[in-house]
């Protein structure tokens with residue numbers, strides 16, 4: 001057992017019949033950390049989160065949550081809250097009534113001030129007395145988060161918390177999670193999107209077909225040396241194209257799957273070769289009006305690490 005870790009999983013396996021959902025998964029989540037679980041569909045993210053919430057038990061391996069070994073009985077470990085596959089809510093009750101009912105069921109503090117505070121934290125004060133039946137996916141997600149907050153968790157486990165959130169909603173929820181982590185709550189959340197994870201998480205675990213293909217700080221993932229495809233818009237596309245073909249380490253990508261624009265080249269390169277190209281363009285009197293990677297370095301690392309595992313399925 002490791003008191004410094006909110007979650008310590010070693011060699012976790014879980015199968016559903018012939019389907020191996022988790023295959024020897026290790027996971028370390030330190031206290032006050034927001035840890036992202038990322039991976040393609042079917043990678044095992046929800047299954048792993050379900051184990052942390054005590055919704056299922058692993059077939060083998062060891063799992064310590066908040067310093068306590070999780071046994072073989074189905075039970076939410078003390079101090080853990082969250083949801084997988086969307087929050088469980090009562091559609092015919094209002095948001096406020098949902099929280100009151102859930103708090104009463106769990107024996108949590110159901111005082112109006114506590115419930116109002118949870119609703120305010122997730123930005124649902126204005127719709128507190130509306131029935132959940134009419135709520136959008138994003139509003140349900142926020143209410144699910146409010147329900148988890150009522151328990152004052154030390155570990156919050158969220159499956160795709162940004163699902164269905166508009167940009168303002170996402171920013172709001174990100175703010176809530178960041179403040180919680182700053183106040184000592186550990187958070188493990190899943191996402192399909194590296195940009196979400198980048199905005200929120202310090203550490204990330206990439207899963208592909210039930211296996212960990214990367215786990216560690218985001219900065220380490222992004223720093224992996226990799227070639228990226230860049231859009232380059234210049235003042236003279238034909239001349240830029242010519243220079244690109246003459247520059248070592250630069251490859252023109254003709255079919256980059258982007259909208260055709262005669263003024264834009266797509267080149268594949270490592271950063272040092274791209275630097276050389278930019279300098280040569282400027283020296284030749286060609287202005288560089290736009291230079292950006294087609295996918296972010298994190299997204300590219302995600303694809304590079306998960307696509308081989310997917311292909312081997």
Ligand SMILES: Nc1ncnc2c1ncn2[C@@H]1O[C@H](COP(=O)(O)OP(=O)(O)OP(=O)(O)O)[C@@H](O)[C@H]1O
Pocket residue numbers: 016019020021039040041042043044045046047048
């Ligand atoms: N209750 C279940 N019964 C049978 N198979 C299951 C069950 N739960 C998960 N699986 C299978 O286990 C694998 C992992 O599923 P899981 O839902 O954990 O992946 P995921 O990474 O959360 O995927 P997604 O991003 O699509 O939500 C998949 O092949 C899935 O079909």
